[in-house]
Amino acid sequence: MAKIVVVGLGPGGLSQMTGEAMEALRDSGVIAGYDLYIDLIRGAFPEKRFLSTPMRKEVDRCRLAVEEALKGNTVAMVCSGDAGVYGMAGLIYEVAEQMGEIEIEVVPGVTAALSGAAVLGAPLIHDFAVISLSDLLTPWELIEKRIRLAAEGDFVLCFYNPSSKKRFDYLRKACGLILAHRAPETPAGIVRNIGREGQESRVMTLAELRDTPVDMFTTVFVGNSRTKVIGGKMVTPRGYKGVTID
């Protein structure tokens, strides 16, 4: 049967892919994906056929991949990070449902919440919420509501798509909402170009984060009420009962 494997590449370099993901690419006839991600892996698979499409054309990209699969090719659709976190995995199911019978498999990868956390220390050791600040497909009112509720629940917060040219002040607004529930000294952190050339990171306070400009290649973290800074790293304790080290 026609088959698509939706593969999460992890943050960047080939060494951050799982063995299973590497194998899925090796076993595929065609590799499809956004230009930038294709460029990350093209060198390692010189014999493959690639279908690359520009950004923002996600539905077209999925249709192209499903068409290829329906011709009898095993298609690997690649995504940065994890294909199931703001990735193409869902859209492939939705598009394939309309186009024909194909087998779909999702191979997970290391999403930016995990790879970014590892750079900053250990911010996600306790309950956390992942929120995209992009309002392309989600009303800003719902995004604000989620930030408020997650802040009230003392979740560690991780923001994807924290900014763009049009949305330069969204992270500032988000920090304002969190500051209604959390101290300005709460540890926060940003990581840019995770696992890629030019990786940069910084641990700061929530108050500083509010005044820090970020771009769309940045993932943002805000600690919970117990998160502390140890040796320049963000560290969230395992719980709330008494001291952590007992």
Place this chain on the structure above:
Amino acid sequence: MAKIVVVGLGPGGLSQMTGEAMEALRDSGVIAGYDLYIDLIRGAFPEKRFLSTPMRKEVDRCRLAVEEALKGNTVAMVCSGDAGVYGMAGLIYEVAEQMGEIEIEVVPGVTAALSGAAVLGAPLIHDFAVISLSDLLTPWELIEKRIRLAAEGDFVLCFYNPSSKKRFDYLRKACGLILAHRAPETPAGIVRNIGREGQESRVMTLAELRDTPVDMFTTVFVGNSRTKVIGGKMVTPRGYKGVTID
């Protein structure tokens, strides 16, 4: 300088580790961790020295690892999934701070939220909250509050540690709280022994989930108000504005 690398192994098999994680184990002099995780990798590294400890002895395990590092060994501390999500990465920072100067590096892995989601389809395509139902170190009242707030915010929900002998009814309670905000037909799913022998999964409704017994090897997912079932898989759309496929 003395060094500890905290390594996330992913859900189970060696092929679900990243290349970077594999390399960190190869480069280490000693591999430390909980018995069960050590057993997963022992065969692949016959020449290594292993320090394995029983469960629930996390602080002792970290102290042992830091002591080894302070002797000049490069120690890899392994965790299932991702070391930074309810894992040992945070505790290593906390313990090391008290014991001496060592370098700490975290190598991320595929946590159960991602590997379980891939088995069920694509439930995490939009904003999500990860909550542990274990009240060993967190008051149950705070866990309840988080479930209520995340349900109100229409986050996709992912539960770790959904049950144990003493806490057999916690998932039932959690579903009750979610049902105050979400329809009983909301798609939900469970995955047991992700990536290991005997992997099992099931997609069902939130109402059915409430009456489903689960064990501590299970990861649980509850969709948001837009999540649907396509060909037996849980699929969350990319957003809320109009139709998803435009």
